[in-house]
Amino acid sequence: MAQQKKMVEDITSMDEDFAKWYTDIVKKAELVDYSSVKGCMVIRPYGYAIWENIQKDLDERFKKTGHENVYMPMFIPESLLQIEKDHVEGFAPEVAWVTHGGNEKLAERLCVRPTSEVLFCEHYKKVINSYRDLPKLYNQWCSVVRWEKTTRPFLRSSEFLWQEGHTMHETEEEAREETMQMLKVYEDFYSESLAIPAITGKKTEKEKFAGAKETYTIEPMMHNGVALQGGTSHYFGSHFAETFGISFLGRDNKQHAPHQTSWGVSTRMIGAIIMVHGDNNGLVLPPKIAPIQVIIVPIAQHKEGVLDKAYELADKLGKNFRVKVDDSDNSPGWKFSQYEMKGVPLRLEIGPKDIENNQCVLVRRDNGEKSFVSLDELDTAVPEALKAVHDGMYQKALDNLKEKTHTALTYEEFLDTAKNKPGFIKAMWCGDVECENKIKDETGGVKSRCIPFEEEHLSDKCVCCSKPAKYQVYWGKQY
């Protein structure tokens, strides 16, 4: 029969070809399918279920910090996009343009939103009049389009799903606090829900968001040492507000421009999950966002009582966890491989002998550790095991991050590390964009990741030009 013939096929080893390993997982774990539109992906049920869990978790964090969801149009008239000079320069080269509605040519071209600052500003102009209308703490879940030349599922696609927070505040201080608060929300989410540690800090002028005053970033490191910009939080000052003519009557009875932030994370995080935690058997999903947290595999399921017991355990555990029983005709071995590929954090095996002994076998996905557990203790053993999987995953990722973070004091050392040791490089920097450009050119793409919040004093000199150093920077290649 068709399905029985289907076997879990091997995936490329990550050490052999990391890029191919990545696309193998994306396909074989059934996260994504390619579509006939270049660079746009179909997110399949298993991939979308991960996104739904991410959304639910993050949305709760946003609401707890006082944010409300809204929905803005997906189109931006060309003239509206052009109001802010830096912003349009940053985005115009990569937007999709709508020129016709039905059979008629539009009077003005519309771009499909690449991000929605200008739409929020247009709306805020109408609803902000007094300091009593502030703060405005809005967020939007939607899809955005950036016309990319080279695309890869989750990492870089022409259309992707994301959330974009856009807030307006009475004072600079409050807006700056919001910017940092949301970076912290992302940092907590990464560590608590995705089991991903990361470097956080401020982007350099060159790397900041088009139109922002300051950009803060969270930069997790993938298993192969390459960085992924995992989320950003921007402080805009009141520049956009002034450009758009947004003002409010202050407590001093004078007109002021409000202070603005925006912040966002996207389906790209699924790419990070794959590349931080995955192994040669497939995905490894953090328990908090795994669509299936416990897969129950009945052993010798044709024997009397086995399936019944499996369903009974599923019912019991299902009250608190996302549980599935695989009662298909496939062999237990096939099932083991299948759910390893899909990254299910915990496997529960139950067979006739186990039932006799009132026990089952729990197997952790992250390290393969097996343990026999009494069925009477399952209610505490399962959450403990899930927590252990989470902690184990976090520690492994942290070890990788530490191991692949290097220090360079001289330019020679920097070039040598960039060439031979994948990962982040800590080095001093004078603050000039010329050095950033030189480093990028001479290393085949190493960029400043960020200036960390707690800088180390590694030396007095810029690693590149030897002029006095102003900052300590994390450098690295990125996806």
Add this chain to the structure above:
Amino acid sequence: MAQQKKMVEDITSMDEDFAKWYTDIVKKAELVDYSSVKGCMVIRPYGYAIWENIQKDLDERFKKTGHENVYMPMFIPESLLQIEKDHVEGFAPEVAWVTHGGNEKLAERLCVRPTSEVLFCEHYKKVINSYRDLPKLYNQWCSVVRWEKTTRPFLRSSEFLWQEGHTMHETEEEAREETMQMLKVYEDFYSESLAIPAITGKKTEKEKFAGAKETYTIEPMMHNGVALQGGTSHYFGSHFAETFGISFLGRDNKQHAPHQTSWGVSTRMIGAIIMVHGDNNGLVLPPKIAPIQVIIVPIAQHKEGVLDKAYELADKLGKNFRVKVDDSDNSPGWKFSQYEMKGVPLRLEIGPKDIENNQCVLVRRDNGEKSFVSLDELDTAVPEALKAVHDGMYQKALDNLKEKTHTALTYEEFLDTAKNKPGFIKAMWCGDVECENKIKDETGGVKSRCIPFEEEHLSDKCVCCSKPAKYQVYWGKQY
């Protein structure tokens, strides 16, 4: 101060100008703002919170019936849209066309999805091979674009939010069951969660979905007697599947084309909520989807203990309901009007005298009924009152539906009713599109709503041409 000066302004009476009453509510209840893109709306926090509650409720119903969420690209290449003739004829005149990506002209135009049948078919072709891969029960939450000439918030906008289910089945029988099941899911949702009764039935050939074999519809009646197509469920047969080359190896070891359905509801439902339940004081929201179910208004809040008591009640009720305390400086009278405008189902007033008597006042939004309730009984009184509001709203809407449903046996009677009595008209029909066209032309827009599942035998003749009648039809004007 700015906000204190702001008063709840009167809205146009619905009897005076129903259309203006509608737009007044949409604006003054802060559901929507207009944007600079023609026909696209900004859904504000209060409006979006209603949509979130609708989504959550419906999504649970979809998952309970075995459906999984996915995400398809928002673009459709022109050649893909053109594969199915009827479908492209139905949609091509109203799609937005993307012609440029960045500065480059695209080799092929892409339309922004007006609906996603063809994208689902393209994907299904790749993932359906055997009967064991069936059924595929997919749903998608997204925004779609249909370039409308005349637009109104929620009712008809160029971009709107919706869900679209797309399923594939092994047999015709199963696909037909799915089509009817999803119509039933919509019907239950309308009555149980929106407190809206409705007519259901089958669309005529003329009114069915472009490319479908059969379309089933749910048709609630607005307060003014006008219909709103509230949701549709389509049976496609295997025509799309054959056109797209989708086939599976059947149990008989032969290749077969699967049978397909699709079904959808949209933000338009918020328009229905407004027009079915609203009154001259504003919105009236069904308790199940109201963002605030109970608004607590403290009376004489400057007096000691009042605010503390209000917060205490909010904490207590907040465990099971969506509750807000309005502790702003505005007067109680202003607050009453404000939350009536916003349609909050239940108001709880608490003042010094109430506290003394260990009671509070509950006021129903639907009929203004006041009752004194002991604070000890609040835990049961509040859910009872919310249920009473729901039931009262449903009954009122049902009465309106019944009262405004007329029967016409002759064409003269039909024309007279269409002209003078707003609402639905039950009448017999021969089944010819000529009669549908004639009726539409001669009544200024009365169309067949549907052939109900339980037809009445009103006479033997078509109300229009007097030829033998084949069906009983509900007729009516629509939004």
